[in-house]
Amino acid sequence: MSDPREEIVKYGKMMYDRKLNTGASGNISARTEKGTMFITPSGSCKGLLEADQMVEISIADGKVIGTGRPSMETPFHLAFYRNRPDVMAVVHSHPMFCTVCACGNIKVRPNLTPEGLLVLGKDVPMVSYATPGSEDLAALVQGSMASANAFLLEKHGAITLGKDLAEAYFRMETLEYMAELQYHIESDQHGIVHNKFRSLQPAEVERILKGK
Numbered sequence: 023m024s025d026p027r028e029e030i031v032k033y034g035k036m037m038y039d040r041k042l043n044t045g046a047s048g049n050i051s052a053r054t055e056k057g058t059m060f061i062t063p064s065g066s067c068k069g070l071l072e073a074d075q076m077v078e079i080s081i082a083d084g085k086v087i088g089t090g091r092p093s094m095e096t097p098f099h100l101a102f103y104r105n106r107p108d109v110m111a112v113v114h115s116h117p118m119f120c121t122v123c124a125c126g127n128i129k130v131r132p133n134l135t136p137e138g139l140l141v142l143g144k145d146v147p148m149v150s151y152a153t154p155g156s157e158d159l160a161a162l163v164q165g166s167m168a169s170a171n172a173f174l175l176e177k178h179g180a181i182t183l184g185k186d187l188a189e190a191y192f193r194m195e196t197l198e199y200m201a202e203l204q205y206h207i208e209s210d211q212h213g214i215v216h217n218k219f220r221s222l223q224p225a226e227v228e229r230i231l232k233g234k
C-alpha cells in the first residue's frame with residue numbers, strides 16, 4: 023500500500039489545480055491500517071502540501087499522534103471512519119457548482135446521467151447547516167452517512183468518500199460535474215440564463231465600441 027501521506031499530496035494538488043478548492047479551503051484524510059487517519063493540516067493550501075505536514079490522529083479517541091494542528095473539520099472525518107468500516111478516504115471541498123446548490127438548498131440529482139448514478143449512487147443527501155468544524159456538524163453528517171458516498175453541506179460545500187483516496191477524489195470531480203450540469207439544465211428551464219444574465223444593452227455596446 024502506498025504512503026497515504028503521499029496520496030493526499032497528489033490528490034490535493036489535483037483538487038487545487040482543477041479549482042475544486044480555493045485558497046486554504048477543504049480538507050482530505052486517509053485511514054491507515056493502524057487504526058489512525060492522516061489529515062491535512064489546518065489552514066493549508068491543498069496545492070502546496072508536503073507529506074510530512076500531514077497530521078496523524080487516533081480514530082478511537084481523536085488524539086493527535088506526534089505534532090501538528092489538524093484540519094478544523096476533523097470531527098466529521100472521524101465520524102466517517104468510526105461508523106463506516108468501508109470508508110478509507112474522505113474529501114471535503116467547496117467546488118463552485120456544488121456550493122451554488124448547497125447555498126440554494128437544492129439537492130444534486132445523480133440520476134441525470136448513467137455516469138452520475140454509477141459513481142454517486144441514487145441519493146446525495148443534503149446535510150442541514152451547522153457551523154463548520156463543530157461537533158454539531160459532525161452529528162448531522164453522521165445522521166445521513168449510512169448509505170451514501172457523496173453529500174452536500176447546506177450553505178457550505180461537499181463531502182465524498184471512497185474505498186481509497188482515488189475513488190473519493192473522483193467522486194468529488196463527478197459530483198461537481200453533475201452539479202454544473204444540473205445548474206445549466208435548470209437555469210435554462212427557468213429562464214434564468216436569458217432573464218438574469220443579460221448581455222450589455224445595445225446602446226451600451228455602441229457606447230463602448232465608439233469609445234475605442
Ligand SMILES: [Zn+2]
Nearest residue numbers: 048154178179
Ligand atoms: Zn468546508
